[in-house]
Amino acid sequence: MLEIESEVIWRYIRNAAWRTVSIARSDASLYLFIGIYTATGLGFLAWVGALHRTAYQTYVPIWLMVFGFVLPAVSLLLETGWLLHRFERRRKFAAGKMFSAERMAVLFSGICLLMGIMIFQSTFTSVKNGMSVLWKGFPYDRALADIDAYLHFGTDPWRWLYVIGKHDWVRESVGWNYDMLWFIICYSMLFFIVTSPRTTHLKRRYVLSFMVVWVVVGNILAGLFMSAGPAFYGYVTGDVPRFGEQLSFLAQSRSASSAAVYQQYLWTLQTEGVTGLASGISAFPSVHVALITLNAVYTWEYDQRLGAIAFLYVAFIVASSVYLGWHYAIDGYAAVALTIALCAAVRKLVPDGEILMPGPARQSAAGGSRPEAVVTVS
Numbered sequence: 001m002l003e004i005e006s007e008v009i010w011r012y013i014r015n016a017a018w019r020t021v022s023i024a025r026s027d028a029s030l031y032l033f034i035g036i037y038t039a040t041g042l043g044f045l046a047w048v049g050a051l052h053r054t055a056y057q058t059y060v061p062i063w064l065m066v067f068g069f070v071l072p073a074v075s076l077l078l079e080t081g082w083l084l085h086r087f088e089r090r091r092k093f094a095a096g097k098m099f100s101a102e103r104m105a106v107l108f109s110g111i112c113l114l115m116g117i118m119i120f121q122s123t124f125t126s127v128k129n130g131m132s133v134l135w136k137g138f139p140y141d142r143a144l145a146d147i148d149a150y151l152h153f154g155t156d157p158w159r160w161l162y163v164i165g166k167h168d169w170v171r172e173s174v175g176w177n178y179d180m181l182w183f184i185i186c187y188s189m190l191f192f193i194v195t196s197p198r199t200t201h202l203k204r205r206y207v208l209s210f211m212v213v214w215v216v217v218g219n220i221l222a223g224l225f226m227s228a229g230p231a232f233y234g235y236v237t238g239d240v241p242r243f244g245e246q247l248s249f250l251a252q253s254r255s256a257s258s259a260a261v262y263q264q265y266l267w268t269l270q271t272e273g274v275t276g277l278a279s280g281i282s283a284f285p286s287v288h289v290a291l292i293t294l295n296a297v298y299t300w301e302y303d304q305r306l307g308a309i310a311f312l313y314v315a316f317i318v319a320s321s322v323y324l325g326w327h328y329a330i331d332g333y334a335a336v337a338l339t340i341a342l343c344a345a346v347r348k349l350v351p352d353g354e355i356l357m358p359g360p361a362r363q364s365a366a367g368g369s370r371p372e373a374v375v376t377v378s
Contacts, residue, residue: 019105053129110195128280229283
């Protein structure tokens with residue numbers, strides 16, 4: 001009996017390991033993209049003399065904790081709870097479905113890919129740090145602010161928002177949403193798409209879109225139109241009064257994680273030439289807006305009603321970025337348009353894969369009690 005159980009366990013491990021490797025091999029193009037980007041980014045840092053500004057040491061421990069432990073544990077707990085609820089009278093079946101070799105292979109290969117994305121995100125921040133070394137300033141703020149005012153009837157758009165939103169509770173609510181809820185939504189969706197068997201058909205296209213948006217919006221265009229944003233406008237142009245009233249109101253927040261506190265943190269890193277979490281200042285276009293737009297695009301693909309809600313949330317994030325002094329409105333407008341265009345381009349270039357799903361014929365033949373799960377990699 002023990003020999004049979006041991007053989008079953010080893011067969012399960014071999015099957016899960018083989019499937020994990022197979023799925024990881026199908027993600028080779030994504031790993032190649034990360035490798036090329038990282039090599040290019042390090043070459044750029046060497047060229048501008050900023051290799052000391054790399055961010056790997058900052059991101060790796062945080063990313064390992066969040067994506068290597070916390071989110072996998074939460075995901076398994078939630079999915080197990082859902083399956084036990086759905087199959088209340090067939091708990092062995094629910095456990096077998098949850099911990100099948102196929103399910104574990106998708107999860108482990110997804111975590112491996114997330115570790116690659118950890119390197120990508122670290123390189124992104126490193127390149128942002130190098131951009132400020134290259135430019136030694138932010139030459140486009142005045143022009144962007146003037147365009148913003150022109151587009152909004154001759155008035156800086158934050159003034160329109162403050163007509164109805166200059167209240168302490170609004171500031172605290174908007175700040176929490178912009179910093180905390182945005183992060184939870186964006187990175188939970190990344191984790192879900194990369195590690196769920198329900199989204200294997202979207203994974204490569206989504207991750208490539210994710211990385212292309214970061215590179216094009218946050219590195220290439222941000223580097224071409226180097227700007228700091230309203231929070232730092234006085235520092236980079238000498239015109240303190242233009243956004244002074246707004247920044248004074250934001251500074252009244254008592255939250256330790258307020259926009260004003262974080263903006264001061266970023267400016268300190270900038271002036272001291274020190275690397276930290278999310279260091280490197282750039283405003284146009286807004287990566288914050290771009291990333292939530294990316295998720296809205298994919299939500300729209302899944303369900304247009306949910307997608308409409310997601311795009312309303314995008315509009316709220318655009319307004320929030322202006323309200324909190326992070327961005328000019330044009331930063332958000334450009335980010336939305338660019339992200340939609342980039343997602344459309346990636347969709348044409350990258351065909352969807354196949355999804356891990358129950359085999360309907362097998363499930364029907366077994367009366368719905370033994371769904372067949374298959375992993376197809378291409």
